[in-house]
Amino acid sequence: MRNTAGQSHRENRMATQRRTIDDTRKHLTAKLRLYWKLIKSLQTGLLLATGVAGFMSARCPALDWRTLLGMSGSLFLAISGSTVLNMWYDRDIDAKMLRTYWRPLPSGGVSPRETVVLGLVLSILGVGWAVAMQPLYGLVVFAGLFIDVVVYTIWLKRRTAWSIVWGGISGGMPILAGRVLGIAALTGVGQIDLIGVLLSLGILFWIPTHIMTFNMRYHDDYQTAGVPTFPLAYSFQMTRVTIAVSSLIAALTMGGAVMLLGMTWGYLRLLAVLSTALLLMAVYSVARPSEKMNFGLFKYASIYMLSLMLLLVLGAI
């Protein structure tokens, strides 16, 4: 009799433990999903791709997996960290916009305190890892994070439409950081060279195509939230012209970098085709503006950048 009661008690305890483990697992999975949303995986992925392309552009040994993995890991953490800190600081803006009110912070999925701690931990780990790998590389990664979080998000984003320039500079940092580390892997000394600066400028001038098309699409949202953007500060048509001019400069600087890298004519031809297509779409958007064309340009700009990064990697191998 006592034996049976003891057995039953043990079974109950085991069932309770199993339930607790299941609940904890579910809770952790749900948390990780929310954290994943906080890092904007697509944007982080694209920036990470630029870092890898910068690294490979130095023609460093493609099979130097330790450095490549270290760079990918540190950049991923630093970019994710800065994105989480942006989300934390902009939670009031996100709550006002139809496009973003469902995000984990405004919807109450995660607390502000939890978010800022996560952002700081990711940032410190990312920058720390980067500095440990190569000091100059670490400094460029830190500069990207500082410009993005402090200069762009905290200082300028709510004050001027021109904050986009600083957003663009921070966007150009991963490719420059990758290039610095690639040179260091090749020569033992990290340095910022002309090609790295041109690649970085290419991203800086590409950013308006990416961001301003988005600003136009969600114009009402930005107006409601009181965030100054180019379409709000100037006009839609002025913004389209800015995008076209900016696309032209982005294409020219990227072209300059690819030429200095000494890539074969084949890659230059492909770059010319991809850039011409970007310019045609940007100019068509000025001549025949429509929301469909605007969003198409936004999508093509992402394809363009990803293709360029692939081109840099393949051209370097």
Place this chain on the structure above:
Amino acid sequence: MKKISVLDRIVLLIVGVLAAYQIVVGIEGFCTLTVLCYTIAFGVLMFAALLFIIFGFDILDSKLVVIVAATIPLILSLALIAEYLPSVRTVYMAFAVVGFGALAVTRYTASGAVATVVLATVHGIAGLLIFSLPIIIAVQGKTSPGFALVGVGGALIGTGGSLLLFLKLGRPILSRDTIFTVLPVLLLFMTAAFVAGLAMR
């Protein structure tokens, strides 16, 4: 109207990648004019595939897209002429320029019937050249037999062009949905035939 599916997008992405591959490595060793023509033709093909992916099949309703798409057979045929029939290169270049100009002007100014006749004529001549020239040259033994695949690509581009042309004329050979179902696959086989044919020349 048929919505573009994920599978369509994957097929079109492969078309884009094949065209990009051709631009980077597939056209080395030709004369400058031929390289330029192939770059434009495969570049437009790649861009067209990306436009389909971004905008869906609605993009075919745009007049500009019809004009740009017509450059593919026109410039591919010019590349073949420049390389294999240099004696008529200048004449054909003049035809290509005039044909393209007529196509662009009539698309915006002339009636639907006139614009379609111009499109059919320009497309027809260019398509026939892309179909017949590589096969004749391959049969004559001036290139390897595999080069005839470019002619197969020409036949496929002609088929696609005809399907879309009759659709525009309001007398479709196949239903609009069927055409849009086969179009990505047709583009894929066409691009693959061009790439393989030129690699085996």
